[in-house]
Amino acid sequence: MQRSDLTTEMFASAGSAPVRWRISEGLVPYEEAVAEMEREVAAIADGTADELVWLLEHPPLYTAGTSAEAKDLIEPDRFPVFSTGRGGEYTYHGPGQRVAYVMLDLKRRRQDVRAYVAALEEVVIRTLEKMNVKGERREDRVGVWVRRPEKPLLADGSMAEDKIAALGIRLRRWVSFHGLSINVDPDLSHFSGIVPCGISAYGVTSLVDLGLLVMMADVDIRLREAFEDVFGPTVGDEGAASPEAGA
Numbered sequence: 001m002q003r004s005d006l007t008t009e010m011f012a013s014a015g016s017a018p019v020r021w022r023i024s025e026g027l028v029p030y031e032e033a034v035a036e037m038e039r040e041v042a043a044i045a046d047g048t049a050d051e052l053v054w055l056l057e058h059p060p061l062y063t064a065g066t067s068a069e070a071k072d073l074i075e076p077d078r079f080p081v082f083s084t085g086r087g088g089e090y091t092y093h094g095p096g097q098r099v100a101y102v103m104l105d106l107k108r109r110r111q112d113v114r115a116y117v118a119a120l121e122e123v124v125i126r127t128l129e130k131m132n133v134k135g136e137r138r139e140d141r142v143g144v145w146v147r148r149p150e151k152p153l154l155a156d157g158s159m160a161e162d163k164i165a166a167l168g169i170r171l172r173r174w175v176s177f178h179g180l181s182i183n184v185d186p187d188l189s190h191f192s193g194i195v196p197c198g199i200s201a202y203g204v205t206s207l208v209d210l211g212l213l214v215m216m217a218d219v220d221i222r223l224r225e226a227f228e229d230v231f232g233p234t235v236g237d238e239g240a241a242s243p244e245a246g247a
Contacts, residue, residue, distance in 0.1 A: 006118045008230055010104075019232065020235060026057075044175050051103060053101070058093040061082060073194055074194055075192075095187075098216060100182075117169065123223070126229055130226065143166050145161045145162065
């Protein structure tokens with residue numbers, strides 16, 4: 001069965017608390033974000049904290065997933081490089097990109113990793129749809145893609161496609177962490193220091209690159225709506241402690 005055939009709604013079991021929805025201002029250093037995720041995931045797994053979605057931006061950096069190959073790191077000295085336990089290969093994070101770290105207890109939902117990946121893709125697809133952008137999943141590559149008919153055809157004669165959102169997840173005791181990133185208005189030239197997700201045949205794009213003059217806050221509103229469509233209700237977590245932002 002392909003991911004597109006899976007039921008993507010993954011609502012929590014009856015009686016579960018709403019998912020906390022946190023937004024950090026400024027640029028959050030990657031190591032601080034990972035440390036905070038570790039604390040939150042442990043608390044969620046222990047039943048002492050409710051599930052959490054944490055939205056933030058990072059300073060420019062590259063991350064290496066568990067499948068990353070050294071040859072795909074083209075400019076190793078350009079930005080800091082962090083090894084991470086998430087699935088996938090190399091990816092870029094930086095200002096203008098909305099990162100959503102999604103910490104959900106799949107024991108309360110569905111213990112199905114493929115369905116969870118499809119559900120995250122569905123959140124992105126529905127977010128883009130609310131802004132009149134058609135995002136699509138591809139069975140042979142994770143993430144969300146947009147067709148670019150205005151660009152030259154690919155070498156095989158197919159239509160050009162660009163990646164607009166990346167996914168990378170990890171599970172511990174069936175609690176997820178890491179998550180997804182949507183390119184709102186990052187510096188797309190920063191992706192040239194890596195082969196994004198190990199795929200060289202396609203490019204990367206952003207909402208602004210597609211001609212949408214949107215603010216991060218606009219994307220956040222639609223992202224929250226789409227998340228609730230797929231995973232269920234959220235509640236603001238603005239007052240919670242989070243790592244101090246820094247450039």
